[in-house]
Amino acid sequence: MMASFWQGALLLSLAAAISVHADMELDCRPDHVSLMWTESRSQADTSLVRLGNCLPTSVTAREAVFNVDFNECNFRRLVSGDQLVYTNDLTYESSPDSHVQSFTHPVVCAFERPKDWYPLIYDPVFNTYGQGDLVFHMGLMNDDFSGPATSTVFSLGSFIPIMASVEQNRHQPLLLLLEECVAATTPELQPESNLYPIITNKGCLVDSKTSRSKFEDRQKSSEIHLSLQAFRFALGEEVFIHCKLVAWDPSGLDNTKKACHYDKEHGWELLDNPAYSNLCDCCESSCKSRKMRSTASGKHGEAQTAVLGPITITD
Template identity: 85%
Template structure:
């Protein structure tokens, strides 16, 4: 299987000025990938680079190196004609007050399609919502978030992998947040609906205080991954997860715009930067809304309601 070798200076369409400061070399092998990102800006923290959900395998003051298997790091596999393509994103997760803004760059490895390779057939639960020039998605995934789920039935105590994303055309890179999520037995919430709270209080994963639920590291700022432990609610019935998705300025995290989960050893933690865990302190009380910050060119944060399901939680002991 022949792999293409990609190497050269990076030209970022989202921030052309970045291209003169960085160089990326990508070596696509049959089973693994080596990516070397070289920075010339002294303010850049190479430990904040991610390839999909993978941390660098080695670091220096100017280089972030990834040597990873194609089955890891949330590489996406796609077949186009005679080519088998693996795609991913290199992201820089900047702190809120950094001079270097977060950014994302595509990573692509293309191979000759093996003659005996055929795609699996899925019937996924994956819903799409449009608002202006933004397109929101929310869906059930498999265990490593690499493909849509093959089943909508989850044993009690197992994990329900949920992925949400927002695709933008003209916006700067956006940060996707889950402001609220509740489970219910109906596809539409009614005042009398029986609900199970999952995320409340402007991004606090309250279910993580009583379970192993948690946010997973982001593949990129416009996606958010949730490992939700199947809960004892409406066992054997159809369950719908109702969420409020928020597309936000990635440099504008505050008490009301965040993603926090509870670690049994360390307490509340901020998904995007542990140095700012204090933004999660209000999860034990009330997180106040603040004035909406500009996302891009006079536009404001966009809120989208979404429904995921139906899915079923089963109790194997009953």
């Protein structure tokens, strides 16, 4: 199966190379791409050729060569039917005093989608003082959270099932919380980024006030399930969901460490114990932060940022 998979990938990459431009040689590999641009214009400066936001790996007077991974250079990933497609743009920006015309050419690597392929789960690892490693996961799930999603495209108003978890290993029991989440059109947040708030104010699912978004009942304290209703933000564009995950002492909940969503009949409710939903009262104002205690005095938990995506919401 794997042999036929890579044969299909190679044929698709060669087809892309022929159709894009006669002066471009493109070789798509499982996790990286090799591209050689041969410039036919004698006055062109090959050092000005860019693949996405990447400079050439090497240049000569007539050639610009790129050897890069798909997680570099702002490659875009799309899962469509039985194909896994990576796209980018090869560009040339002429200097102001040059008579050589600028250009933009698409770069496409299309693979046959493996039957066991699913969107990557964000899997950072970091050390905690004196206890070993905590491993966080965040990923898209299928409708009943029984397995990973098979698509990253969602229609407006449908639900985007999101699961986050922490591996406890040798730790005492931990409660996984989503402290902050925003949607953006970029994989990295910038001061000028256009944002859509999802969770703010230390665990308040503010999107639930105007939608059917909600936290699902927990199956494990170390996991949290979020049914996020697809929103009218950047329709048709790539969307990235940026979250701050917190692994916390289950007995240490307060108005800064909580998971709250809005119920149209009952108002703000605390996911883990509705009897203490008064911890969510500050969701309408400001939930003041409390500094984590130092390790010497008994630290309660650890935090980690994560990025999920890209996903696409269609009208």
